[in-house]
Amino acid sequence: MTMIAQTGANTGLQDGKTPDPAKRAASWRAIRRAAITIGLALATYELIARTGSFPRALLPTIPMIVRTLFAMLLDGSMLMHSMYTLYRVLFGFFLAMVVGIPLGILMARFRRVEQFFLPLVSALMPIPSFALVPLFMLWFGIGNLTTIIIVFYAATFPMIFNTWSGVRSVNPLWLRAAGAMGADEHKLFWKVIIPGASPFIITGMRQSFLRAWIAVVGAEMIAASNWGLGWVIFDAKEFLNADIMLASLAVIGFIGFAFERLVFGSLERGTVMRWGMMRSAKS
Amino acid sequence: MPLIEVDDVSLAYDTPAGRVQGVLGATFNMEESEFLCLVGPSGCGKSTLLNIIAGFLTPTGGEIRIGGKKVSGHGMDRGVVFQDFAQLFPWRTALGNVAFGLEMKGMGKEEREEIALQQLKLVKLEKFANSYPHHLSGGMQQRVAIARALAYNPAVLLMDEPFAALDAMTRDDMQRLLADVWKTTGKTIIYVTHNVAEAVYLADRVIVMTPHPGTVKAEIPIMLPRPRDPLSLEFLEHQKQLLNYLGQGTSKAA
Amino acid sequence: MQDAAVATPSTSARAGMRIGENIRVIGRNLFPFLVVAVIWEIIARLEVFSRRLFPTLEEIFSSLYRLTVAGILPMHAFETVLRLLSGFAIAAVIGVTIGVLMARSRRAEDIFLPLVSILAPIPGLAYAPLFLLWFGLGNFPAVLLVGFVSMFPIIFNSWTGVKAVKEIWVRSAQAMGADDKRLFRYVILPGALPYILTGMRLGLAQAWRVLVAVEMLAAVPWGLGWLIFGAREMLNTDVMMAGILLIGVIGLLLEKLVFEKIERYTVVRWGMITA
Numbered sequence: 001m002t003m004i005a006q007t008g009a010n011t012g013l014q015d016g017k018t019p020d021p022a023k024r025a026a027s028w029r030a031i032r033r034a035a036i037t038i039g040l041a042l043a044t045y046e047l048i049a050r051t052g053s054f055p056r057a058l059l060p061t062i063p064m065i066v067r068t069l070f071a072m073l074l075d076g077s078m079l080m081h082s083m084y085t086l087y088r089v090l091f092g093f094f095l096a097m098v099v100g101i102p103l104g105i106l107m108a109r110f111r112r113v114e115q116f117f118l119p120l121v122s123a124l125m126p127i128p129s130f131a132l133v134p135l136f137m138l139w140f141g142i143g144n145l146t147t148i149i150i151v152f153y154a155a156t157f158p159m160i161f162n163t164w165s166g167v168r169s170v171n172p173l174w175l176r177a178a179g180a181m182g183a184d185e186h187k188l189f190w191k192v193i194i195p196g197a198s199p200f201i202i203t204g205m206r207q208s209f210l211r212a213w214i215a216v217v218g219a220e221m222i223a224a225s226n227w228g229l230g231w232v233i234f235d236a237k238e239f240l241n242a243d244i245m246l247a248s249l250a251v252i253g254f255i256g257f258a259f260e261r262l263v264f265g266s267l268e269r270g271t272v273m274r275w276g277m278m279r280s281a282k283s
Numbered sequence: 284m285p286l287i288e289v290d291d292v293s294l295a296y297d298t299p300a301g302r303v304q305g306v307l308g309a310t311f312n313m314e315e316s317e318f319l320c321l322v323g324p325s326g327c328g329k330s331t332l333l334n335i336i337a338g339f340l341t342p343t344g345g346e347i348r349i350g351g352k353k354v355s356g357h358g359m360d361r362g363v364v365f366q367d368f369a370q371l372f373p374w375r376t377a378l379g380n381v382a383f384g385l386e387m388k389g390m391g392k393e394e395r396e397e398i399a400l401q402q403l404k405l406v407k408l409e410k411f412a413n414s415y416p417h418h419l420s421g422g423m424q425q426r427v428a429i430a431r432a433l434a435y436n437p438a439v440l441l442m443d444e445p446f447a448a449l450d451a452m453t454r455d456d457m458q459r460l461l462a463d464v465w466k467t468t469g470k471t472i473i474y475v476t477h478n479v480a481e482a483v484y485l486a487d488r489v490i491v492m493t494p495h496p497g498t499v500k501a502e503i504p505i506m507l508p509r510p511r512d513p514l515s516l517e518f519l520e521h522q523k524q525l526l527n528y529l530g531q532g533t534s535k536a537a
Numbered sequence: 538m539q540d541a542a543v544a545t546p547s548t549s550a551r552a553g554m555r556i557g558e559n560i561r562v563i564g565r566n567l568f569p570f571l572v573v574a575v576i577w578e579i580i581a582r583l584e585v586f587s588r589r590l591f592p593t594l595e596e597i598f599s600s601l602y603r604l605t606v607a608g609i610l611p612m613h614a615f616e617t618v619l620r621l622l623s624g625f626a627i628a629a630v631i632g633v634t635i636g637v638l639m640a641r642s643r644r645a646e647d648i649f650l651p652l653v654s655i656l657a658p659i660p661g662l663a664y665a666p667l668f669l670l671w672f673g674l675g676n677f678p679a680v681l682l683v684g685f686v687s688m689f690p691i692i693f694n695s696w697t698g699v700k701a702v703k704e705i706w707v708r709s710a711q712a713m714g715a716d717d718k719r720l721f722r723y724v725i726l727p728g729a730l731p732y733i734l735t736g737m738r739l740g741l742a743q744a745w746r747v748l749v750a751v752e753m754l755a756a757v758p759w760g761l762g763w764l765i766f767g768a769r770e771m772l773n774t775d776v777m778m779a780g781i782l783l784i785g786v787i788g789l790l791l792e793k794l795v796f797e798k799i800e801r802y803t804v805v806r807w808g809m810i811t812a
Contacts, residue, residue, distance in 0.1 A: 034651035041652060058670060098549050119566045120573065126788025128751035130662075131762070131781050134769040138590055138777075147519060176339060181384030182359040191383070195374040214660035221662070222766075230663065234754075237666040244669050253659040261656065276417025277375040277500045 060243040069247035078251060084227040085253070088144060089209075089216040092151025096208055097098040100156045101201065104163025105193075114164075121160055128216045129154035132137045137223050147228070154215035157208035167193055177215025201273040213256050284314035284351060284472055287336070287439065294331055304496030305331045307346050308345070311490055311502060316469045319484035322476060322525065329475045329496020330443055336473065337441050348441035349438065360386070362432030366444040371416040377403060377427045378412040384435035391432035407462055422453040426460065433468065442474045446481070458484055462510065479529070484511055484523045489531045491528045501528045592775040601779040614783055616759035618675065618750065624683025629737060632688040636695025636736070637729075644668045646696075653692055660687030661747045665754050667788035679748070679755045691736040698732025699725055738796045745788055761787075 042062060048054070049061045056064075071079035107114040122282025129150050140146045169191050178192045194201075229252050236244040289312070294305045306328040313319055321329040334340045336347055338357035349361070357363075364370075371380050378399050381397075385395035403409045406426035416424055425445050432440055446454045449478040458481060465472060465485075476482055482489045483505055493499040503525065507517055574594060578579050580586070581593040604610040635653075638645040665682055672678035710724045752762025761780050768776040 028640065032787070033647040033800070034584050036656075037651045038655070039646050106793065115565055116569045116572075121567045123570070123785065126745075126792060127781060127785040127790070128746040130746060130753070131765060131784045133750075134753070135774070135777050136770065137309070138769055138774060139586070166674070169502065171369055173365060173367055174372055175356075177365070177372075177431075178369050178387075179339075180337065180357050180359075180361065180363040182387040183383075184387075187387055191386075192372065195372070198374065205539070214662060214746075217660045218662040219760045222753065229532065233663060233666045237670050242667070242670055249659060249663055252663050253655070256658045258743070271374070275415055277373045 017101045049128070057240040058242050060246065065246045065250075066242050068243040069250065072244070072247060075161055078248075081227055081229050081232050082251060082255065083223075085220065085229045088147045088220070088228070089151055089212050092148045092216070093155050093209055093212045095148070095152045096155035096159050096212065097205065099152075100159025100204070100208070101163050104160045104199075104204075105167055107160070107164045107244040108167035117160075118244055121157060125157050129211075130218050133219055133223050142225050144224075145255075146223045147216060150219040150223070151212045151215050153211040158211060159204045162204025162207065163197065168199030168210070170196035199277045200267055202264070202272060206260070206269075209259060209264065210256075213259070217220070217252060286315045286317075286350060287313040288348040288457055289313075289332075289336070289345075291345035292332065292335060292342045292347060294328075294335060294340060295343050306335070306342070306530065307360065307496040309492075309497075309499050310345075311499060313471065313473070315471055318465055318472045318474065318485055318487045319431070320474045320482035320489045321492060322479060322482045322489055323497075323500075324477060324490035324494060324528070324529065327492040327494040329477075329492050331497065333473060333475045335442055336439075337361055340388075345346060351420045359388070359435055360438045362435070362437040362440045363441070364425070364428045364432050364442045366447050368416075368421050370428055371424055371431070372496070373416050376413050376415055377408060377419065380416070381383055381431045381434045383431065388435060390433050392460045397511070399434055402434045403427070405467065406435070406460065417527075420453075422449055422457055425449065425457065429461070430463065433464070433470065438471060440470045440472045442472065444477070445525050447476070448476075454481075459510075461485065479522050479525045480513060482525065483504075483507075483518055484513060489525060491525060493529070503528070544798075554792065589772050590774055592778065596775045597778045597782075600773075600775040602775065604779060608796030610764075610779065610783060613759050613761050613764045613780070614615065614787065616757070617752065618787065620680055620683065620752075620757075621738065621744055621748050624680045625687055625741055627684035628687040628691055628740055628744065631684070632691030632736070633687075633695045633733060636733075637699050639692070639696045640729075646662040649692075655677050657689040657693070661743060664748075665751050669755055671750065674756045675798065676755075676757060679704045679757055681752045682751050683744045683748050686747045687740035690739035690743060691733070694732045694736025694739070695729065698729030698736070701732065702728035703811070734796070734800060738792075741791060741796070745791065749784060 037251065046062050049056075049059045060068075069078070103113075103117065107117055132153060133146070133150055136149055137148045174192050174196055175188065178188055185189060216228075217230035217233075219233040220228035224231040229248050232248045233245050233252075236242070236248070289309055292309045295302055296305060297303075309328075309332055321332060331340065333341050335360070337353070338354055338361070341355075354503050371377075372383070375383065381399035381402050382395045382535060385398060390398075400412060402411060403412055406429055408423060411419060411423065412531055416427070419427065428445070429440075429442075446457045449457060462485060464470075474482075474485060486505050487503060489503045490499055491503065491510045492498065493500045503521070505521055507515075507521070509517060557683040578594050581588070581591050583720040585591070601610070635645075635649055640646070640648050644706065661682070664685065667679075668682045668685075673680060706724050706728055707720065710720055749765075752760040755764040757763055761784050765777050765780040765784075768774070768780065
């Protein structure tokens with residue numbers, strides 16, 4: 001029996017290290033097919049653009065878009081726009097974590113705090129962050145402050161909610177076991193509750209960033225001036241520069257994708273996936 | 284003086300259907316290095332009693348003394364192993380789990396990992412020290428849990444049906460392993476089970492409990508030599524005797 | 538008979554207790570709002586900020602009342618909800634169709650998955666200027682964008698849902714003589730429903746967020762987003778606050794009345810998720 005259990009564990013370990021050949025072949029096939037589909041889609045677009053039945057300014061050809069993208073990357077303007085946007089989104093996201101995680105924990109640990117904040121949070125949640133942009137523009141003017149506050153507003157709620165439910169759903173058995181092994185309140189919190197709630201907290205960070213990314217692009221469209229990816233797109237509309245728009249869209253998509261996959265993906269792989277806690281994170 | 288004294292312990296709680304006596308007037312003593320099994324059908328209060336001894340529940344009557352000192356709340360003189368595999372911390376390796384109690388004591392990293400590794404050797408899992416719980420089978424996880432509960436050297440090991448969720452073959456292996464661990468360490472163990480054969484295989488003494496209300500019905504010493512043979516006549520006789528107390532014996536046997 | 542006579546006072550006493558309990562719950566939920574309202578009022582009355590930018594509660598609620606009675610606010614809300622529903626209806630029909638197709642046919646999966654994977658991660662609002670450029674201002678691009686954006690979560694979840702239908706359900710239905718059509722209708726669709734509903738819920742939430750924004754950008758003649766945006770020009774903060782309140786209420790109603798109900802009547806009743 002022990003033998004069987006050990007082999008079982010071995011395959012379990014191998015899964016993480018070397019993907020088996022069948023799986024790799026399948027993923028290669030997926031990549032090839034994806035390339036074909038995307039190639040076809042691009043070709044169709046190019047064909048429509050080249051027929052000239054629509055104005056070039058509205059439907060630029062792919063080489064035009066690529067040229068614009070490269071020009072903007074080379075003269076540094078795209079970099080500046082991205083830096084402005086990243087600064088705003090990361091600042092707001094950081095604030096949301098600083099406020100959301102402790103508040104979520106306090107709500108889960110103390111009934112009084114929960115009773116006070118839960119109704120407020122539930123009432124504010126359904127108000128889209130964008131509805132507050134005009135109000136915050138009045139209060140804080142146009143520029144960084146307003147966009148950062150909007151990002152903060154959008155990103156805080158998922159952070160609070162996920163932390164709150166994460167701490168509440170820490171397996172009571174772990175608390176008992178740790179208590180029996182002599183963990184005091186302080187150690188219980190740092191060594192059991194925080195890691196136990198981490199799948200939810202990471203999910204919260206993921207959702208928060210997604211919200212923040214959406215919010216920053218939207219907020220920049222009307223509440224920023226001169227810099228920012230959202231601002232570029234909206235500004236390009238005035239001048240009928242569809243190539244700049246599409247080039248910026250590509251950059252927006254790329255940065256969002258990079259954060260999702262690289263930052264949060266590796267965070268997850270390093271923690272909850274390694275611990276086999278992914279399932280509880282999804283529920 | 285006995286190591287553990289369970290003195291007229293009762294626990295009652297209120298349900299919508301009225302007041303229920305989970306445990307009523309349980310009384311028995313335990314010597315050091317004794318292996319005691321609490322046996323009974325579900326609802327007889329055996330797990331409740333174990334949780335009272337562990338300090339997770341406070342009795343509504345009576346008291347428990349360990350080494351003459353009254354128990355209040357949980358403490359490091361008792362190690363606990365639960366039935367649920369999920370008791371291990373998924374974010375820690377097997378070694379990290381076993382070392383947890385020592386870490387709580389404030390022991391240095393090197394020292395505690397050395398002790399934890401010894402404990403893992405005791406349950407024959409030293410090769411899996413760096414595996415996370417989800418890479419281990421159910422039986423292996425329970426062995427880690429046993430090592431974890433022993434690592435900080437508590438006076439008593441409390442086990443709440445630790446092998447009940449395992450398949451029959453693994454269960455046999457685990458019982459043999461636990462008997463070995465007990466022989467090597469000389470721990471005082473209280474073991475809750477509803478499986479009569481398991482109790483006869485492991486225990487020096489069996490306490491039989493019956494439900495509604497949960498009371499101690501009998502104390503039966505098992506004097507069989509170890510290692511025990513579950514197919515021997517004496518073994519089966521003891522089993523029959525226990526089943527009779529539980530009201531499950533056949534009329535022929537009675 | 539006697540039993541009934543005994544039972545009556547005790548049940549009515551219990552009902553009385555329940556009413557008392559309810560009042561306590563309501564009070565507890567209202568308390569935080571009261572605190573916030575008092576703080577707001579103090580800041581407004583002290584005129585820390587200009588009264589125009591930070592109106593008193595009285596001003597906000599009198600605007601709310603005035604605009605509601607005059608029919609202006611309901612008209613804006615009506616237009617917004619109409620746009621929301623038409624955009625969402627498009628998204629639901631197309632999204633579920635594509636999602637199910639992707640799950641049932643390998644070819645459809647090969648075609649759609651790469652496109653959807655590339656288009657979905659871009660924030661919906663980033664498409665807004667492009668849509669405005671291509672389709673002009675007004676209703677058409679607004680509805681189209683709402684539909685486009687809310688389509689993605691519906692596609693993803695329908696796709697995952699159909700793929701997650703348990704093989705044993707399919708096999709046992711086939712063993713009981715279900716043909717392809719019935720298999721789909723009676724097994725696959727209900728089996729995937731928890732996911733599809735989740736997708737719709739996410740889709741509607743996204744549609745709602747995007748719509749409020751796009752109404753500001755697309756210069757539509759009516760709509761709550763436009764009302765708020767327009768009020769900024771006039772420094773009518775009280776009107777803005779009234780609009781924001783209404784937006785919050787509609788968002789809450791959508792969640793509570795539409796989706797929680799649907800879920801309760803289907804998947805929760807089947808025990809597929811716990812309420």
